[in-house]
Amino acid sequence: MSDCVFCKIVKWETPSQRVYEDDQYIAFLDINPINPGHTLVIPRDHYENVLDVPEEVLAGMIKIAKKVAPAVVGAMKADGFNIGINNGRASGQLVDHVHIHIIPRHENDNLKSWPSRSRYADGEMGATAKKIKDAIK
Numbered sequence: 396m397s398d399c400v401f402c403k404i405v406k407w408e409t410p411s412q413r414v415y416e417d418d419q420y421i422a423f424l425d426i427n428p429i430n431p432g433h434t435l436v437i438p439r440d441h442y443e444n445v446l447d448v449p450e451e452v453l454a455g456m457i458k459i460a461k462k463v464a465p466a467v468v469g470a471m472k473a474d475g476f477n478i479g480i481n482n483g484r485a486s487g488q489l490v491d492h493v494h495i496h497i498i499p500r501h502e503n504d505n506l507k508s509w510p511s512r513s514r515y516a517d518g519e520m521g522a523t524a525k526k527i528k529d530a531i532k
């Protein structure tokens with residue numbers, strides 16, 4: 396897609412700090428890192444999100460993330476890492492070219508992985524599970 400910032404990175408129309416690439420995937424540093432070393436894994440081909448990307452391409456992205464994440468952790472002397480994919484504006488997705496975030500984490504980095512949790516009302520948990528189960532295609 397011509398106006399996609401990650402397609403521009405693929406074509407070197409936008410510079411990037413690449414840490415890994417092969418004929419299908421690129422991993423490069425996020426320009427606004429949550430922690431230094433925050434890395435993004437993308438397929439060279441443009442797909443919007445997890446629902447659009449073919450299963451085998453998604454599987455390949457996970458494979459690259461599994462290869463790159465320990466290097467990010469080692470190089471950043473991190474204690475752990477988060478892996479995440481945002482899907483849709485409501486989730487925080489700003490770039491509509493599917494990407495895996497690899498975010499190195501440090502003890503006491505004062506980041507929360509998730510906001511505080513809520514509780515289900517009586518009976519609501521079972522009803523919610525049923526709604527989802529019935530919606531699976």
Ligand code: 5GP
Binds near residue numbers: 412424426428488490
């Ligand atoms: P999203 O919010 O879509 O899950 O994540 C998009 C990520 O892409 C953001 O973390 C943002 O900092 C990063 N990003 C946006 N534009 C550029 C860019 O031009 N270069 C790089 N390296 N990262 C970018």
Ligand code: ZN
Binds near residue numbers: 401402403442
């Ligand atoms: Zn794209």
